[in-house]
Amino acid sequence: MSNRMKNIVVPLVAVLLGVLVGTIIMIATGYNAGSAFIALWNGAFGEIYYTGEVVRQVTPYILAGLAVAFAFRTGLFNIGVEGQLIVGWLAAVWVGVAFELPKFIHLPLAVLAAAAAGALWAFIPGLLKAKFKVHEVIVTIMMNYVALHVTNYIIRTVLSEKSDRTEMIADSASLRSPFLEGLTDYSRLHWGILIALACVFLMWFLLEKTSKGYELRSVGFNQHASEYAGMSVSRNIILSMVISGAFAGLAGAMEALGTFGYAAIKGGFTGVGFDGIAVALLGGNGPIGIIFAALLFGSLKVGALNMPLEAGVPNELVDIIIALIVFFVAASYMIRIFIDRISKKGVK
Amino acid sequence: MGLMEILLIIIPSTLLWAAPLIFTGLGGNFSESSGVVNIGLEGLMVIGAFTAIVFNLTFVDVFGSMTPWVALLAAMVVGALLSILHAVASITFRADQVVSGVAINLLAIGAALFLVKFIYGKGQTDIIQKGFSKVDIPFLSDIPVLGKLFFSNTYYTSFVAIAVAFLAWFVMFKTPFGLRLRAVGEHPMAADTMGINVTRMRYIGVLISGALAGIGGGVYAQSISSDFGHATISGQGFMALAALIFGKWHPLGVMGAALFFGFAQSLSIIGSSLPFLENIPNVYLLIAPYVLTILALTGFIGRADAPKASGTPYVKGKR
Numbered sequence: 193m194s195n196r197m198k199n200i201v202v203p204l205v206a207v208l209l210g211v212l213v214g215t216i217i218m219i220a221t222g223y224n225a226g227s228a229f230i231a232l233w234n235g236a237f238g239e240i241y242y243t244g245e246v247v248r249q250v251t252p253y254i255l256a257g258l259a260v261a262f263a264f265r266t267g268l269f270n271i272g273v274e275g276q277l278i279v280g281w282l283a284a285v286w287v288g289v290a291f292e293l294p295k296f297i298h299l300p301l302a303v304l305a306a307a308a309a310g311a312l313w314a315f316i317p318g319l320l321k322a323k324f325k326v327h328e329v330i331v332t333i334m335m336n337y338v339a340l341h342v343t344n345y346i347i348r349t350v351l352s353e354k355s356d357r358t359e360m361i362a363d364s365a366s367l368r369s370p371f372l373e374g375l376t377d378y379s380r381l382h383w384g385i386l387i388a389l390a391c392v393f394l395m396w397f398l399l400e401k402t403s404k405g406y407e408l409r410s411v412g413f414n415q416h417a418s419e420y421a422g423m424s425v426s427r428n429i430i431l432s433m434v435i436s437g438a439f440a441g442l443a444g445a446m447e448a449l450g451t452f453g454y455a456a457i458k459g460g461f462t463g464v465g466f467d468g469i470a471v472a473l474l475g476g477n478g479p480i481g482i483i484f485a486a487l488l489f490g491s492l493k494v495g496a497l498n499m500p501l502e503a504g505v506p507n508e509l510v511d512i513i514i515a516l517i518v519f520f521v522a523a524s525y526m527i528r529i530f531i532d533r534i535s536k537k538g539v540k
Numbered sequence: 541m542g543l544m545e546i547l548l549i550i551i552p553s554t555l556l557w558a559a560p561l562i563f564t565g566l567g568g569n570f571s572e573s574s575g576v577v578n579i580g581l582e583g584l585m586v587i588g589a590f591t592a593i594v595f596n597l598t599f600v601d602v603f604g605s606m607t608p609w610v611a612l613l614a615a616m617v618v619g620a621l622l623s624i625l626h627a628v629a630s631i632t633f634r635a636d637q638v639v640s641g642v643a644i645n646l647l648a649i650g651a652a653l654f655l656v657k658f659i660y661g662k663g664q665t666d667i668i669q670k671g672f673s674k675v676d677i678p679f680l681s682d683i684p685v686l687g688k689l690f691f692s693n694t695y696y697t698s699f700v701a702i703a704v705a706f707l708a709w710f711v712m713f714k715t716p717f718g719l720r721l722r723a724v725g726e727h728p729m730a731a732d733t734m735g736i737n738v739t740r741m742r743y744i745g746v747l748i749s750g751a752l753a754g755i756g757g758g759v760y761a762q763s764i765s766s767d768f769g770h771a772t773i774s775g776q777g778f779m780a781l782a783a784l785i786f787g788k789w790h791p792l793g794v795m796g797a798a799l800f801f802g803f804a805q806s807l808s809i810i811g812s813s814l815p816f817l818e819n820i821p822n823v824y825l826l827i828a829p830y831v832l833t834i835l836a837l838t839g840f841i842g843r844a845d846a847p848k849a850s851g852t853p854y855v856k857g858k859r
C-alpha cells in the first residue's frame with residue numbers, strides 16, 4: 193500500500209476503532225447503542241437548524257486545527273492554542289465594545305486584533321524556544337493558565353464593573369448574519385466559516401507555494417541543515433509560533449464576534465484548543481484533512497447534545513470517543529504495522 | 541491581626557493545598573526521570589478524584605472512619621490502571637508522548653463524567669460524609685509555638701505527602717532501582733548495554749506516576765472539593781507538572797515547589813481577609829506558579845534541565 197493511501201486509511205481505522213470501543217462501552221453499561229447513534233445523527237443533521245450549529249462549531253475547530261497543524265508542520269508543538277484562543281476572544285470583544293466605527297473598518301479591526309493577540313501570546317514561547325532553547329510544550333501549557341486568569345481579571349475589572357461578563361459588542365463588529373440564520377432555522381451560524389476556509393487556503397499557500405513556507409518546513413525537518421543552508425533557525429521558529437498563534441486568535445474571534453458576542457468569566461478552558469490538537473492529528477496536518485476532521489468532531493460535539501434527550505445516553509460518550517480517536521492516531525505505529533502485514537500477504 | 545494569627549491561617553491552608561500537588565508532582569517525577577513525558581497527570585488526577593469519591597460514597601458504611609484512606613488506595617489502583625494506556629502508547633507503540641498525554645486527559649474527564657451520569661443519573665456526585673478532616677496531631681501539636689503552627693488544625697495527608705517525598709528521594713537517589721530508573725531517562729542506550737531492561741523500567745516509572753497522581757486526585761477530592769463534578773480538578777495536574785519543573789526533577793525540589801505553589805494558591809483564596817494583601821489583585825497570586833515556572837525554565841532562577849532522553853521513545857539498535 194502506498195504511503196498516500198496509508199495516510200488516508202490510518203485515520204479512518206482510528207475513527208472506526210474509536211466508535212467501536214464507544215459502542216462496547218455503551219453495551220457494557222446497558223445503553224442502547226443503536227438508538228444513541230441515531231440520536232447522534234439526528235442531533236447533527238436531522239434538522240437544518242442542527243446542521244447550522246454543526247457548521248458554527250466546525251468554524252473554530254478548523255482554525256484551532258490549523259494553528260496546531262501549522263506549528264506541527266514546522267517542527268513545533270503548540271499546545272497553547274487554548275490560551276491564544278482565549279486572549280484572541282478577549283481582544284476581539286474589547287475592540288467590539290470600545291469603538292464605534294463603520295462596519296467595513298470595525299469588523300476587520302476586531303478580527304485582526306484577535307489574530308494579533310493570539311500571535312503575541314504565541315510569540316513568548318517562540319522567543320523562549322529560539323533564544324533559550326526552552327521546550328515550547330511546557331511554556332505554552334503555562335501560558336494557557338496565565339491567559340485564563342489574566343483575561344478573567346480584565347473582564348471583571350476593566351471591561352465591566354465587577355460583573356461576570358462584558359456587554360454585547362457593537363453590531364458593526366459582529367459576524368452574525370440574519371441571512372445565514374434565516375437559512376438554517378435561526379441557528380447561530382455566522383460568516384466566520386468563510387474566514388476559516390480562507391485561512392485553510394492561506395495555510396496551504398503559505399507552506400507549499402512560498403519560499404518562506406519552504407524555509408519554515410525545512411527548519412522543522414532539520415535545524416542543522418537549514419542553518420547550514422543559510423536560514424535563520426531562531427527567526428523561523430518565532431515566525432512559525434506567531435502565525436500559529438494568529439490562527440488560534442482567529443478561532444477566538446469566531447466565538448467572540450460570531451457565536452457569543454461577548455466574553456464571560458471562565459471557570460475552566462473552552463476545550464476548543466485541545467480539540468484542535470485532535471483535529472490536526474486526525475487531519476494529518478494537511479488542509480483538506482483538517483476540514484474533514486473538523487467536520488467530524490464538530491458534528492460529533494453538536495450531535496452529542498441530542499443523545500441524552502433522545503436516547504438517554506450521556507453526551508460525554510462522545511468525548512470518550514474523541515479521546516480514543518486521538519489515542520489511536522497517536523499510536524498509529526500499531527495500525528501501520530497491521531496494514532503492512534495485511535498488504536504484504538495480499539502481494540504474495 | 542498579629543503575625544501569629546496570620547501564620548495560623550496561612551500555614552495549615554498551605555499544607556492543605558500542597559498535599560495533592562506533592563503526590564502528583566512526585567508521580568510526574570518518576571515518569572519523567574525514566575524518560576517518559578507525562579502531560580496526562582491532570583487526567584490521572586481526575587480519575588483518582590472520581591474513584592475516591594465514588595468509593596467513599598459507596599463504602600462509607602463498610603469502612604467507617606477509615607473510608608477516605610481505603611478510597612485513596614482505590615484511587616491509586618485506578619490511576620495506575622489508566623496510566624497503563626499511556627505507557628503502552630508511548631513506550632511500546634512509540635506514540636508522541638505529549639499527544640498520548642493529551643488523549644489521557646480527554647479520556648479521563650470524559651469517562652469520569654460519563655460514569656457519574658451512569659451511576660448517579662446527574663452531572664455531579666453527592667457530597668461525601670467522611671472526608672479527611674482537620675486534626676491536632678497527637679504529641680507533636682503540644683510542642684510550644686511550632687506545634688500550634690504546624691501540627692494543629694491540619695491534615696494527616698499533608699504529612700504523608702511530605703514523608704512520601706523523602707521516600708521518593710531515597711528510592712530515586714539511594715537505591716539501585718533509582719539509579720537504573722534515572723539511567724534509562726538520561727541515556728537509554730548506555731543503560732541497555734549494561735543489561736537494564738529499558739522498556740520495563742519505563743513501564744514502572746509511568747505506573748508509579750499513575751498511582752501517585754491517582755492518590756493526589758483522591759486527596760484533593762476528599763479534603764478540598766468533597767464531591768466530584770466537571771470542574772473538580774481544573775488545572776491541579778498541570779500545576780503539579782509546573783512543580784515538577786520548578787523543583788528541577790528532584791523529589792525534594794518538587795516537594796518544595798509544591799509547598800510554595802500551595803502557599804500561592806491558598807493566598808489567592810484567603811488573601812482578601814489578610815490586612816496587607818487585600819489591595820493586591822489576586823490575579824498575581826493565581827498566575828505566580830506558572831510565571832515562575834517559565835522563568836525557571838528560561839534560566840532566570842537557576843537552570844532547569846529535563847532528563848536528557850525525556851520525550852523520545854527508545855528503539856533498540858537505533859543510533
